[in-house]
Amino acid sequence: QKEVEQDPGPLSVPEGAIVSLNCTYSNSAFQYFMWYRQYSRKGPELLMYTYSSGNKEDGRFTAQVDKSSKYISLFIRDSQPSDSATYLCAMINSGYSTLTFGKGTMLLVSP
Amino acid sequence: GAGVSQSPSNKVTEKGKDVELRCDPISGHTALYWYRQSLGQGLEFLIYFQGNSAPDKSGLPSDRFSAERTGGSVSTLTIQRTQQEDSAVYLCASSLERQGSGSPLHFGNGTRLTVT
Numbered sequence: 342q343k344e345v346e347q348d349p350g351p352l353s354v355p356e357g358a359i360v361s362l363n364c365t366y367s368n369s370a371f372q373y374f375m376w377y378r379q380y381s382r383k384g385p386e387l388l389m390y391t392y393s394s395g396n397k398e399d400g401r402f403t404a405q406v407d408k409s410s411k412y413i414s415l416f417i418r419d420s421q422p423s424d425s426a427t428y429l430c431a432m433i434n435s436g437y438s439t440l441t442f443g444k445g446t447m448l449l450v451s452p
Numbered sequence: 453g454a455g456v457s458q459s460p461s462n463k464v465t466e467k468g469k470d471v472e473l474r475c476d477p478i479s480g481h482t483a484l485y486w487y488r489q490s491l492g493q494g495l496e497f498l499i500y501f502q503g504n505s506a507p508d509k510s511g512l513p514s515d516r517f518s519a520e521r522t523g524g525s526v527s528t529l530t531i532q533r534t535q536q537e538d539s540a541v542y543l544c545a546s547s548l549e550r551q552g553s554g555s556p557l558h559f560g561n562g563t564r565l566t567v568t
Contacts, residue, residue, distance in 0.1 A: 349492075373551075373554065375556070375557075377559075382561070382564075383561050383562075384456070384543055384545075384559030384560050384561045384562055385495075385543075385559045386559065387556050387557065387558070390556055392554065429494075429495065431557075433551050435553075437551070438483075438500055438502075438507065438508055438550040438551055439485070439497050439500055439508060439551060440497075440551050440557065442494055442495040443494065444492075444493070444494035445494060
C-alpha cells in the first residue's frame with residue numbers, strides 16, 4: 342500500500358461546479374497536511390496548509406482533514422477555468438524533514 | 453520579494469555528458485530541497501539541505517547524482533554521465549525551517565532536462 346493515494350484524474354467539470362479532490366493515507370502519524378496547485382510547466386504553489394484534524398477555509402477553497410479515516414479533501418466552490426491545474430496533496434509528521442506527496446489529480450474546468 | 457529561482461529553465465544534453473542545475477532559494481530560508489518530477493510519477497524526493505549540510509540524501513538515485521549548497525544559499529545539483537532515464541523536471545524548493553516544523557515549502561519552476 343502506498344503511503345499516500347490520490348486519483349490521477351483527469352477530473353472534468355463545468356464552470357461553476359463544486360469540486361472535491363481527495364487523498365487517503367496510511368501513516369497515522371501525519372500531522373501537517375497541505376494542498377499544492379501546479380499549472381503546466383510551473384512549480385507547485387501552496388494553496389492550503391492545515392495542522393491536525395478539522396476544516397480550513399480560504400476564499401473559494403476549503404481543506405478538510407479527517408484523521409480517524411486517514412482522509413483529506415480539498416473543496417473548490419464556484420470553479421473557474423483558471424482553476425484548471427494539477428492538485429497535489431502532501432503531508433508530514435512533526436519532527437520529520439521531508440514531505441510525502443500524492444501523485445496529483447488533474448482538474449479541467451470548462452467554460 | 454523574489455521567489456525560488458532555478459536555472460537553466462530548459463536543458464538538452466547528450467547521453468554521457470555532465471549537467472549542473474542551479475537553485476537560488478528565497479533569502480533567509482535555511483531548508484532547501486531537490487525533487488524530480490517525471491510524467492505520471494509524481495514528485496520524487498532527492499535531497500534535503502539544512503544550511504550547508506545534507507542530513508538526508510536518501511533520495512539520490514545513484515552515485516552519478518550529487519548536490520552541494522554553499523553559504524547557506526545557492527545549491528547545485530550535478531548529474532554525471534547522464535542517461536535517458538534522467539530526463540525529467542528537476543524542482544528546487546525552500547522553506548524557513550525544515551518541513552515538519554510548520555514552515556511552508558516554496559517551489560521554483562524547475563529545470564526541464566532532456567537527455568538525447
